Amino acid sequence: MTQPVSTGRSENTGESALADEMRGLAQRAYQHFKNRTTDQAPSPMQLPVEAYLDEARYKREFDRIFTQLPLGLALSVELPGPGSYLAREVCNVPVLVTRDENGKARAFLNVCRHRGATICPEGAGKKSRFVCPYHSWAYAANGELTRINAEETFGEVDRTALGLTELACAEKSGVIWVALKPGSAFDIDDWLGDFSAKLDSLDLGNWYVYDQRTLASPGWKATFDGYLEVYHHDTVHGRTVGQHTVGNLLVHDTYGPHQRLTFGRKTLEQLDNVQGDDWDGSQYIRIIHSVFPNLSISGIIGGHCLVSQVFPGESANSTITRQTLLCAERPETEAQMAAARQFSAMTLQAVRDEDYVIAGSIQRALGAGANTHFVIGRNEPGLQHFHRSIARFMQDA
Numbered sequence: 379m380t381q382p383v384s385t386g387r388s389e390n391t392g393e394s395a396l397a398d399e400m401r402g403l404a405q406r407a408y409q410h411f412k413n414r415t416t417d418q419a420p421s422p423m424q425l426p427v428e429a430y431l432d433e434a435r436y437k438r439e440f441d442r443i444f445t446q447l448p449l450g451l452a453l454s455v456e457l458p459g460p461g462s463y464l465a466r467e468v469c470n471v472p473v474l475v476t477r478d479e480n481g482k483a484r485a486f487l488n489v490c491r492h493r494g495a496t497i498c499p500e501g502a503g504k505k506s507r508f509v510c511p512y513h514s515w516a517y518a519a520n521g522e523l524t525r526i527n528a529e530e531t532f533g534e535v536d537r538t539a540l541g542l543t544e545l546a547c548a549e550k551s552g553v554i555w556v557a558l559k560p561g562s563a564f565d566i567d568d569w570l571g572d573f574s575a576k577l578d579s580l581d582l583g584n585w586y587v588y589d590q591r592t593l594a595s596p597g598w599k600a601t602f603d604g605y606l607e608v609y610h611h612d613t614v615h616g617r618t619v620g621q622h623t624v625g626n627l628l629v630h631d632t633y634g635p636h637q638r639l640t641f642g643r644k645t646l647e648q649l650d651n652v653q654g655d656d657w658d659g660s661q662y663i664r665i666i667h668s669v670f671p672n673l674s675i676s677g678i679i680g681g682h683c684l685v686s687q688v689f690p691g692e693s694a695n696s697t698i699t700r701q702t703l704l705c706a707e708r709p710e711t712e713a714q715m716a717a718a719r720q721f722s723a724m725t726l727q728a729v730r731d732e733d734y735v736i737a738g739s740i741q742r743a744l745g746a747g748a749n750t751h752f753v754i755g756r757n758e759p760g761l762q763h764f765h766r767s768i769a770r771f772m773q774d775a
């Protein structure tokens with residue numbers, strides 16, 4: 379019996395192709411495990427520390443990468459059904475995501491067209507009308523301005539020209555993608571390319587949202603670098619996620635700027651004894667789907683998944699990480715609830731108390747002058763690809 383990697387469900391279409399793919403990845407990981415090797419970049423890479431530190435450079439990168447490219451802003455399951463909405467500040471931009479009466483996801487600036495007040499308080503739920511708290515102008519879920527309070531005294535204006543400012547938005551692979559700068563456009567099929575099929579294998583649209591939280595985190599690059607390699611797992615995560623993974627063993631695949639990082643699990647040592655060709659490859663690996671520039675989806679065996687979104691703040695020094703914890707099924711039994719609690723506690727510890735302690739130390743010392751360049755190893759191809767992708771987008775800018 380074979381199962382998809384992340385959910386353990388067996389009803390997906392394309393199940394057998396996915397099972398083959400999992401076995402292929404497990405075999406690649408197993409070769410490395412036996413040989414004590416890992417996928418490697420052709421050579422080490424030098425990266426100037428300025429790439430992490432220079433505020434003017436950061437502002438240029440922020441404008442090009444975070445406001446004009448599609449960002450995975452929300453999961454489809456966060457807006458369940460027509461009439462649901464989500465209001466959230468993202469990279470200091472107030473955004474309102476709605477699902478209109480036809481079920482279409484749309485995104486707007488959460489800013490009133492009268493005199494600019496924030497319309498909907500942060501949060502999520504169901505609403506068909508959004509009423510500005512300042513002078514009670516009202517908007518529909520499709521962004522139309524439906525009411526001007528005391529219109530007869532306000533004077534004549536063209537209501538149709540005063541709908542909410544719409545942002546480019548698309549829904550695909552269980553994620554709602556939005557470009558934050560008004561007027562930016564994107565084609566989500568072009569943007570994801572072949573990676574969308576990989577994301578589809580996660581079946582993200584059917585998970586249960588167990589919990590969400592935000593963590594203060596250091597600068598975008600110091601923070602996101604930690605999501606892109608397994609070189610540090612033995613040293614930093616020996617008591618948490620590193621217990622289950624083989625340190626410094628990475629199977630690396632790229633899809634445009636996006637990446638799939640496959641880690642070997644310690645169960646690989648049992649793979650020698652597995653007979654036949656109907657074995658479950660997902661038992662031997664752990665896969666991270668990393669969507670450029672800031673989204674990491676970590677499918678964990680046992681029906682849990684951690685989605686991390688790293689959103690830059692005002693400066694190069696800080697970000698907010700939004701963690702969403704998913705369960706394949708809503709936990710109901712005491713054992714399921716205990717497993718979800720344990721997963722939540724472990725990911726919090728691994729990220730906040732382990733990764734971000736190190737990333738914070740990097741961030742604080744960037745200006746000390748110890749390094750003019752960082753050296754990114756051949757065994758850190760995920761980082762090399764990430765930083766080369768940033769350079770490529772900035773070249774086109």
Ligand code: FES
Pocket residue numbers: 490491492493494495510511512513514515
């Ligand atoms: S600012 Fe919104 S109604 Fe006046």
Ligand SMILES: [Fe+2]
Pocket residue numbers: 604605610614615728733
């Ligand atoms: Fe880590």
